[in-house]
Amino acid sequence: MNDTQEVLFEERSTASGQKLGLITLNVEKTLNALNLTMVEAILARLADWRERSDIACLFIAGAGEKAFCAGGDVQALYRSSVDNPGGPCEYAERFFEQEYRLDYALHQFGKPVVVWGHGIVMGGGLGIFAAGSYRVVTEKSRLAMPEITIGLYPDVGGSYFLNRMPGQCGRFLALTGAAFNGRDAVYLGMAEGFIEHARRDAVLAALSEELWSSSVADNHERLHNVMAGFAAASTTALPAANVEPAVEQINRLCSADSDVALINAIVALQSDSPWLQKAAATLAAGSMISARLILEQLRRSEGLSLKAVFQSELMLSTQVVRHREFAEGVRALLIDKDRKPQWQCASAEAVPQSLIDQHFQAPWAEHPLADLSA
Incomplete structure (x- = not known):
């Protein structure tokens, strides 16, 4: 039975008498962009399947x-942001x-989770x-974190x-939103297998x-x-490959002695590699506030547990959506589609x-994710 037609759930029988739990973003x-209804439906099903x-x-x-999945439903986030300037953006x-x-x-989750990243x-x-x-990439996989553009x-x-x-691949990919393929994903430690x-x-x-x-370890x-x-x-x-051949250059670019110098080094890049050149152009056209926040957040997150990382991200995301840079980025890319954001x-x-500094101040008295537990 489906909680929502936007997400399909299936329990498929296996030779052992146990079942596979199938989730299809639909x-x-x-x-297959995520909205709140989809997220909550999957969360509820996971809670059931984890215990069974x-x-x-x-x-x-x-x-x-x-x-x-191309990401979250950014247009809904935009509406929430512009309707409640300064927040809270419920x-x-x-x-x-x-x-x-x-x-x-x-x-x-504990039990094996295959994600088919086609x-x-x-x-x-x-x-x-x-x-x-077990994260699967295919010949058509195109992965990226392109938030710098919005x-x-x-x-x-x-x-x-x-x-x-x-090396410095994470910083470079975060700043430039550069897309990487299945071979790159395996190199970066983002996939277990190419199929x-x-x-x-x-x-x-x-x-x-x-x-x-009956043993979770055996099943993995x-x-x-x-x-x-x-x-x-x-x-x-x-x-x-795109990433591995560029690693030495990426590491040099990201070895600058300040965040500003690092960003400027990438923006000024002139390369024979179309992949590197496109990455530099994306950063140059992106939000400089985002670029500075990206480097600050990565630095603050070094060595943190996964729980602490998600807690820190919720604080930063809440502040971002309450500031006007995000709404302007989404307007230019997805609403008016003029691709001419008026960055601050x-x-x-x-x-x-x-x-x-404002973005790293807690906007609430009690953290909404204080109850996250292993």
Whole structure:
């Protein structure tokens, strides 16, 4: 039975008598973008499936061929922001809180969670994807955290997983919103396996035929064994790498001695690599307030637990949506679509430190995510 047609839930029988829990994001027309109803429906189902001994493994995918999930429903967040200037922005803040609860619940689920990251995997979609215990990328996967373009920053746990990428890759990807492919995702530690999309039905059949155990640890091992064969058979479809060949240059760019110098170094980049050049252009056109917030948030999040990261992100996201930069970014990209945002600051050095500091002040007396638990 479905809680909502925007998310499909299925329990599929397996050879062991246990079941696979299938979740399909089912809003093809918006590239399976998440709204509050979808998030709350998935959260409720996860709470049920986590406690049930007959659910052995989860499999999460997106409907259609274009996207796993392109992110959150940013237009709804925009409306909440512009309707409540200065905040509180009830819908947007509720969405962020519940979205982070969902991502955290997936990270803490315990049982194996396969996420099939075919097509576009961006923003909030990458938050769900990153929480999987076996994350699949395909020949069409296109992953990114492009929040710099709308005056936001990479949230949904980005402050955690970006800090754990090789070298300075996380900082570079956060600042530039650069898209990366399936081969890149494996290199960056963002995926366990590359599997051709045409093999998905065969993967599901194999998971259904598996003799699952009553031991969660055994089931993780069984899952990896099943997936290893499909990954080995898919290696010829791997796309050319973008990130690894650029790592030395990325590390040099991000070794600047201040945040302003780092941002300016990327903006000024002249490269023979179309991928690097596009990344630099995206940062140059993006919000300089966001760029400064991104670096500050990554620095503050180093070494934090996942729980503490989500708590810090909710504080920052709440402040961002209450300031006008975010609404202006969404207006230019998605509402009026003129692609001419009137950013508050023309350069990284023009961003007042006092404005950055404001974003890192708790806007409530009691933290809404104080009750997150392992």
